[in-house]
Amino acid sequence: MARILDGQDPKQLQEAVQALCAGRLVAFPTETVYGLGANAGDDAAVRRIFEAKGRPANHPLIVHVPNAEACLTLASAVPPAAQKLMQSFWPGPLTVIVPRRGEAAAAAAGGQDTIGLRCPAHPVARALLEACAQQGVLGLAGPSANVFGRVSPTTAQHVAEEFGDDVLVLDGGPCEVGIESTIVDCSRGHAVLLRPGMITRAEIEAALGEPLLDRDDAAPRASGTLEAHYAPRAKVRLMSADILQTALQVLGESPPRLALYSRTVRAPRGMLHRRMPDDAAQAAQQLFAALREFDAEGAELVWVESPPPAPEWDGVRDRLVRAAAS
Numbered sequence: 001m002a003r004i005l006d007g008q009d010p011k012q013l014q015e016a017v018q019a020l021c022a023g024r025l026v027a028f029p030t031e032t033v034y035g036l037g038a039n040a041g042d043d044a045a046v047r048r049i050f051e052a053k054g055r056p057a058n059h060p061l062i063v064h065v066p067n068a069e070a071c072l073t074l075a076s077a078v079p080p081a082a083q084k085l086m087q088s089f090w091p092g093p094l095t096v097i098v099p100r101r102g103e104a105a106a107a108a109a110g111g112q113d114t115i116g117l118r119c120p121a122h123p124v125a126r127a128l129l130e131a132c133a134q135q136g137v138l139g140l141a142g143p144s145a146n147v148f149g150r151v152s153p154t155t156a157q158h159v160a161e162e163f164g165d166d167v168l169v170l171d172g173g174p175c176e177v178g179i180e181s182t183i184v185d186c187s188r189g190h191a192v193l194l195r196p197g198m199i200t201r202a203e204i205e206a207a208l209g210e211p212l213l214d215r216d217d218a219a220p221r222a223s224g225t226l227e228a229h230y231a232p233r234a235k236v237r238l239m240s241a242d243i244l245q246t247a248l249q250v251l252g253e254s255p256p257r258l259a260l261y262s263r264t265v266r267a268p269r270g271m272l273h274r275r276m277p278d279d280a281a282q283a284a285q286q287l288f289a290a291l292r293e294f295d296a297e298g299a300e301l302v303w304v305e306s307p308p309p310a311p312e313w314d315g316v317r318d319r320l321v322r323a324a325a326s
Helices: 009-020 043-053 066-071 082-091 123-134 157-163 201-208 240-251 278-295 309-326
Strands: 003-005 025-028 035-039 062-064 094-099 113-116 167-171 182-186 191-194 235-240 258-262 272-275 301-305
Touching: 003 009, 003 157, 009 025, 009 035, 009 123, 009 167, 025 043, 025 123, 035 043, 035 123, 066 082, 082 094, 082 182, 082 201, 123 182, 157 278, 201 309, 235 240, 235 309, 240 258, 240 301, 258 278, 272 278, 278 309
Parallel strands: 003 167, 025 167, 062 113, 094 182, 235 301, 258 272, 258 301
Antiparallel strands: 025 035, 094 113, 182 191
16 A cells, blocks of 8 residues: 655655655645656656556656746747746646657657646645755656546545555645646647636636637647546446436336436435536536545446536536546
8 A cells, every 4th residue: 555645744745755856656636636746857757657557658747847937947938828827827727738848858748849737736736846846856747646547536545545555645635626637738829728627718718818729630649638538447327317317217226336426316216326516616526536436335337417518517527528438
């Protein structure tokens, strides 16, 4: 079982810093999900992330930085769109993709000439990044701290359940946002939305002063954008409320390994059920924990009521669609 450190304890925080400087992996909290961190400037350490997760080496990692100034060591340019978004949303759950400087963070970039950068808002993450910077580590590569393609972790215990003794876990409590950051590509002259999150398209467009373009075939590869992702061990089926209600009526008695995650549809007596919150932010915060609970309780199939079509639900809907595609 992975060792859990107290992120509020300065001595244990420093232990995490020293481990990262020595090339070890350290899972750390952010406001979105827990990340599996390594010194972004140490290609050997970054490769350990790919090995630990079972992640394809060409699937790039987001690099977490302590502030906007740190971007200049990793980016060859910070385009105006990226500057506007950083000023509006950093620190916070937004990643910008920008042109990469030379060989900086080469392993984390997955073979691309761009790099995804984020400045997290979580106080433990910020303390860790600032302490690392004092030791010459200017960014932490940090994908979600789970086996590749599976449900992201939102507590330290979730991470401990995924990895062995080689990974230290810095505990910062449950993540407040609960799903990964919004990703915007700013490397090609016009901002493009690559992954929705809890910062909405309308908020981003207001900060940019222009519309976002949608992802196209020329977009750089980015974290969490594969068709199938974020999946529990149980098979996920996503259905409208009407179809879900009909399916439950046809079903009759509940199979013992079927679980229901719904807002408006009531579960038959005896069925394993979690209620999806009516508020999008609360639903995002609880989503991955709920999917992990279904796995822990032995569900083999999870029927999920589709979220509302409102834009604030885009991030939750995206994660559920990808989970259902696995």
